[in-house]
Every structure is written in C-alpha cells, then in structure tokens.
Amino acid sequence: MKISTYLYNVGQGLKNVWRNKMFSLASMATMTACIFLFGIFYSLGTNFQSMVKTAEEGVAVTVFFDEGISQQRIEEIGNEISKRPEVSSYHYVSPEEAWETYKSEYFGDNEKAAESFADDNPLANSANFEIYLSDVAMQSTLVSFLEGTDGVRMVNKSEVAAKTLTDINSAITIVSMAIVVILLAVSVFLISNTVMVGISVRREEIAIMKLIGAKDAFVRAPFVVEGIFIGLIGSIIPLGLLFLIYEKVIEYATNEFSFLSNMVNFIPVEVIFKTLIPVSLALGIGIGWLGSRVTLHKHLRV
Amino acid sequence: MIRLDHVSKSYEVGKPALEDVTIHIDPGEFVFIMGDSGSGKSTLIRLLLKELEPSKGKIYINGQDLKKVTHKKIPMYRRNVGVVFQNFRLLPDRNVYENVAFAMKVVESSNKDIKKKVPTILSLVGLAAKYKSRPNQLSGGEQQRVAIARALVNEPKIILADEPTGNLDSDNTWEIMRLLDEINQRGTTVVVVTHNNEIVRAMNKRVITIKKGVVVSDVGGDDYED
Numbered sequence: 129m130k131i132s133t134y135l136y137n138v139g140q141g142l143k144n145v146w147r148n149k150m151f152s153l154a155s156m157a158t159m160t161a162c163i164f165l166f167g168i169f170y171s172l173g174t175n176f177q178s179m180v181k182t183a184e185e186g187v188a189v190t191v192f193f194d195e196g197i198s199q200q201r202i203e204e205i206g207n208e209i210s211k212r213p214e215v216s217s218y219h220y221v222s223p224e225e226a227w228e229t230y231k232s233e234y235f236g237d238n239e240k241a242a243e244s245f246a247d248d249n250p251l252a253n254s255a256n257f258e259i260y261l262s263d264v265a266m267q268s269t270l271v272s273f274l275e276g277t278d279g280v281r282m283v284n285k286s287e288v289a290a291k292t293l294t295d296i297n298s299a300i301t302i303v304s305m306a307i308v309v310i311l312l313a314v315s316v317f318l319i320s321n322t323v324m325v326g327i328s329v330r331r332e333e334i335a336i337m338k339l340i341g342a343k344d345a346f347v348r349a350p351f352v353v354e355g356i357f358i359g360l361i362g363s364i365i366p367l368g369l370l371f372l373i374y375e376k377v378i379e380y381a382t383n384e385f386s387f388l389s390n391m392v393n394f395i396p397v398e399v400i401f402k403t404l405i406p407v408s409l410a411l412g413i414g415i416g417w418l419g420s421r422v423t424l425h426k427h428l429r430v
Numbered sequence: 431m432i433r434l435d436h437v438s439k440s441y442e443v444g445k446p447a448l449e450d451v452t453i454h455i456d457p458g459e460f461v462f463i464m465g466d467s468g469s470g471k472s473t474l475i476r477l478l479l480k481e482l483e484p485s486k487g488k489i490y491i492n493g494q495d496l497k498k499v500t501h502k503k504i505p506m507y508r509r510n511v512g513v514v515f516q517n518f519r520l521l522p523d524r525n526v527y528e529n530v531a532f533a534m535k536v537v538e539s540s541n542k543d544i545k546k547k548v549p550t551i552l553s554l555v556g557l558a559a560k561y562k563s564r565p566n567q568l569s570g571g572e573q574q575r576v577a578i579a580r581a582l583v584n585e586p587k588i589i590l591a592d593e594p595t596g597n598l599d600s601d602n603t604w605e606i607m608r609l610l611d612e613i614n615q616r617g618t619t620v621v622v623v624t625h626n627n628e629i630v631r632a633m634n635k636r637v638i639t640i641k642k643g644v645v646v647s648d649v650g651g652d653d654y655e656d
Contacts, residue, residue, distance in 0.1 A: 130540065132540060332519065332521075333521055336521070336532075337536050338508075339479060339481075339513055340508065340509075340513075340533050340536045340537070340580075340584070341505045341506065341507075341508035341509035341536065341537055341584070342505055342537070343505045344505075346536060346538070
C-alpha cells in the first residue's frame with residue numbers, strides 16, 4: 129500500500145470513530161474500565177507478590193544436630209545443604225552465637241540475669257544451620273531430605289507460614305489471570321460490536337468499493353484502524369488515571385494504616401509503569417485489532 | 431472482449447435464471463441487452479462482474495477466463511470494468527468531486543493523479559461547475575453523470591450500465607445515452623442493460639434480447655423489432 133493510501137485509510141478509520149460517536153465512546157469507556165481494572169490488579173498483585181517475596185525470604189528452616197556430633201560432620205551436612213536447589217542461602221549458628229542472640233532477645237538490658245549462667249552455655253547443644261529457601265513451596269521436599277540426613281536431630285520449620293504464602297501466591301495468580309481473561313473477552317466483544325455497527329452503516333460504500341475494484345486490505349483497513357484507535361485511547365486514559373492515583377493511594381495507605389509500612393515495601397510508580405505501560409498499550413491495541421478482525425472476518429466477506 | 435459460451439446460471443435447481451447463453455461482444459462495440467424484469471439481465475451483469483459464478487459454461491473478458499480469476503485477483507479484474515447502476519449508488523455524504531475521487535482512491539491512485547484526472551472527467555460529463563455539490567443537490571440526470579464519471583475515471587475497457595436511465599425523465603435519459611455514446615466513440619466497449627424500447631430503437635445499435643433467461647434474438651440496430 130502507498131503512503132497516501134495508508135494516510136487515507138487512517139483518516140477513514142478516524143472518521144468511522146467520529147461517525148459512530150456513541151458506540152465508539154461506549155467502547156472506549158469499557159476499554160478504559162477494563163484496562164483500569166487490569167492496572168489496579170496488576171499494581172495490587174505486584175505489591176502483594178513483593179510482600180510475599182519479602183515474607184518468603186524470612187521463612188527459615190532450622191537444623192539441629194545430634195549431641196556430640198563432630199565439627200567435620202557438621203561441615204559435611206553444610207556441604208550437602210549448599211547443593212540443594214531449594215536453598216537460597218544458609219548460615220551456621222554456633223552455640224555461642226545462639227546464646228548471644230537468646231540473651232539479647234530475652235534478657236535485654238538485664239545483664240545480671242544473664243551473667244548468672246556465667247560460662248555454662250545452656251545452648252551448648254544448639255548449634256544449627258539456618259536455611260533460607262528460594263521458594264517456600266519446596267519447603268517439605270527440603271525438610272524430608274534433612275530429616276533423613278545422618279547426624280540431624282531435629283528440623284524446625286513453619287508449615288503454616290510456608291503453606292499460607294504459597295496459597296496466597298497461587299490465589300493471586302489465578303484470580304488475576306481469570307479477571308484479565310474475562311476483561312479481554314468483554315473488550316473484544318464490545319469493539320467487535322462497534323466495528324459491526326460501522327460496517328452496517330457503511331454497507332453501501334463497501335459494496336461500491338468492491339465493485340470498483342478495491343482490494344480486501346483496502347476495504348478492511350479503516351475498520352482495523354477504528355478498532356486500534358479505540359483500543360489505544362482506551363488504554364492511554366486508564367494509564368493516565370492510574371499514574372495520578374497510584375502514589376496518592378500509597379501515601380494514604382501508609383499514613384492511615386501504619387502497620388502496612390512495616391509489612392510492605394511499596395513498589396515505586398516508575399517500576400510498576402515500566403511494565404504496565406507497554407503491557408496496557410499492547411493489550412489495548414491488541415484487543416482493538418482482534419475485535420475488528422473478528423468482526424471483519426464474520427461480517428465482511430470481501 | 432466479452433465472450434459467454436453456453437453459460438447457464440441457476441439459483442434453484444430446475445429454475446435457471448440464464449440458460450445456455452452464448453454472446454460475443456467485440457472491443458469498441460455498443461450493445462443493448464434488452465429484456466423485461468426477471469428475464470435474467472441483472473444475473474448477466476453480476477456474472478460479468480464476477481459477483482456470481484456460472485453454473486455451466488465459460489465467460490471470457492479480454493481473453494481472460496473468469497473462472498481462473500481467483501478471489502485475490504477479482505479487484506484487479508474489476509478495475510477494467512466500469513459499472514453504472516439504475517439508482518446511481520453515489521455516496522451521499524461526499525460531494526461530486528469526492529465521489530469520483532473515491533473511485534481513484536480505492537484503486538490506490540496517487541493524490542497527484544487524482545487532482546489531475548477528476549476535473550478532466552467532470553468536464554467530460556459536463557459537471558465541472560458542480561464539483562462541490564452533494565448528490566442530493568443534483569437532478570437524477572446529473573447524479574447519473576457523476577456515476578458515469580466515477581465508472582470512467584479509472585479508464586476501464588468496458589462500461590456495464592444496468593438500467594442507467596430507469597430512474598430518469600425523458601430529457602435526462604437522452605443526455606445519458608448521448609454521453610454513453612460519446613464514451614463509446616472514444617473506444618470504450620459499452621454494454622447497456624435496459625427494457626426501454628424507445629431508446630433502443632433511437633440509438634440504432636446492436637440489440638441482444640433475453641426472455642426468461644434465454645437469448646431470443648441478437649440483431650443489429652436496423653433489424654431490431656420489439
């Protein structure tokens with residue numbers, strides 16, 4: 129197609145949008161609502177996943193050793209742990225270190241109470257490995273391995289924490305996916321409807337075009353432009369709105385619910401939009417393109 | 431130029447709209463196709479435009495077997511056949527100039543060509559002064575002249591006119607027939623489908639008469655009898 133033909137078709141597509149003002153506006157509004165909701169779910173989901181990730185990083189499995197175990201065996205166990213794929217990091221806690229931590233956590237400033245234990249470390253048999261997981265969902269696999277390892281007396285784990293985090297993570301993924309799929313389907317249907325109205329309004333013009341010798345692509349192009357334009361506007365508006373409200377909502381949430389700031393490190397708007405802008409634009413344009421193509425295929429046998 | 435060899439077309443089994451039609455039209459000819467309504471004239475036009483496929487027989491246009499014109503090639507084929515309708519079929523939201531330019535846009539002509547050619551064609555059909563008028567501001571005859579300009583602007587080798595004067599009064603009818611004759615004098619093959627005996631007699635051209643889907647006569651203007 130020549131550049132002048134491209135420009136002509138773009139012009140015709142925009143004219144279509146104008147001619148079907150009401151339908152175009154309705155489609156843009158629905159598209160805006162869909163992408164806005166998508167943006168909200170994406171922002172919530174991303175922040176929640178970051179929260180889950182932070183929480184996951186805090187979930188540790190603690191391995192205690194048999195009494196009288198040799199330092200060499202402890203090192204061997206450490207080696208085996210380091211080779212496990214579930215492990216993101218691990219750290220050896222000596223009996224002295226364990227006692228120091230215990231003292232500072234339970235006796236605090238009351239040093240005299242702690243001194244009564246003098247050189248008799250009550251945690252002499254509490255040397256352990258603190259193991260952090262790369263994915264909490266794999267905790268049980270690691271625990272069974274550890275429990276079957278020679279020299280291991282006890283494995284402390286948090287089944288509830290691991291299971292809750294895993295469940296929340298998959299729930300977020302499933303719910304987000306379901307919502308996105310429904311919204312996509314609704315948007316495709318609406319754009320398809322708008323384009324269909326355009327086709328019926330211009331039926332005579334299309335018939336004349338075909339008789340004069342217009343190629344299929346020439347007949348279709350303005351409708352595809354119309355769909356893409358609606359999709360584009362329907363994604364730019366919600367992106368603008370989301371940009372404006374995102375930081376305000378975070379500011380409000382942090383001020384009103386101060387406990388949140390201890391739990392979550394909110395992701396900055398730039399980071400969210402780095403993904404949200406291209407994804408929303410691609411969704412908008414993609415839905416517009418798909419919606420118009422579906423209708424053209426069904427109603428415009430040229 | 432136009433050749434139909436034993437062409438039949440049935441929409442329903444046992445009820446042919448056209449039956450065993452054989453017609454040859456040479457380049458540069460002016461031919462009337464006469465027939466009452468329901469005689470199969472419109473089916474013939476639609477076959478020539480490749481809007482329909484014949485049930486039997488073969489159609490050749492400019493030596494090209496229409497059966498071999500694939501869906502993708504139909505646009506290129508139609509650019510060689512200008513078509514004019516009884517009800518003009520102009521775009522009501524565009525003016526005279528835009529209606530004619532539209533035909534050139536559709537075949538992807540450059541803006542430069544459009545600006546050069548549209549005024550020339552409008553002069554030929556006598557509407558240069560009314561290029562800004564909308565179809566509803568024109569008489570029936572003027573609207574049909576715009577339609578002829580639109581059919582002509584891409585320089586087709588054939589003009590098919592389906593009842594071009596069916597909606598016109600007597601004065602406008604003669605204007606349109608004179609215009610089609612002039613176009614024919616310039617070398618374009620013109621096929622006019624009509625049921626108007628008066629103009630057929632007066633124009634003194636070849637007349638092919640179809641009745642109930644069958645060609646019943648094919649005679650020169652002098653021999654025509656209704």
